[in-house]
Amino acid sequence: MMAYPAQLVVSAIxxxxxxxxxxxxxxxxxxxxxxxxxxxxxxISLVITTDGLFESDSTAIQQPTVIIYLPDNTLVKMISGxxxxxxxxxxx
Numbered sequence: 369m370m371a372y373p374a375q376l377v378v379s380a381i382x383x384x385x386x387x388x389x390x391x392x393x394x395x396x397x398x399x400x401x402x403x404x405x406x407x408x409x410x411x412i413s414l415v416i417t418t419d420g421l422f423e424s425d426s427t428a429i430q431q432p433t434v435i436i437y438l439p440d441n442t443l444v445k446m447i448s449g450x451x452x453x454x455x456x457x458x459x460x
Contacts, residue, residue, distance in 0.1 A: 374412045374424045377405065381414075382421045392420025398433065407438035 385392055398416045402425055405412045413432060414422040 377410070377412055378414065378422050378424050385421055395420040401433040404432040404435045405438065406435060408440055 385395075395416050396418075399418050399420075401416055403414045403416070403422075405414065413425040415425040417423055
């Protein structure tokens with residue numbers, strides 16, 4: 369079972385991605401790769417799934433493909449979905 373903070377972050381990101389087909393299509397190019405999100409005391413490893421969503425990877429022992437450092441106020445914004453779309457739009 370995924371740790372509670374990780375579950376909240378993954379749920380928030382995936383909630384936004386469900387309605388952003390273009391973003392999930394972009395993520396499909398990175399299926400199986402890992403990302404680590406670091407913000408304040410939060411350090412979560414995620415894996416991109418075959419449907420363009422994220423799942424928690426608490427067993428990640430390899431170096432992540434990318435590390436995303438977020439400002440301190442990001443966690444509050446992430447819950448409402450603003451940051452996720454902004455990050456993915458920057459991938460264009």
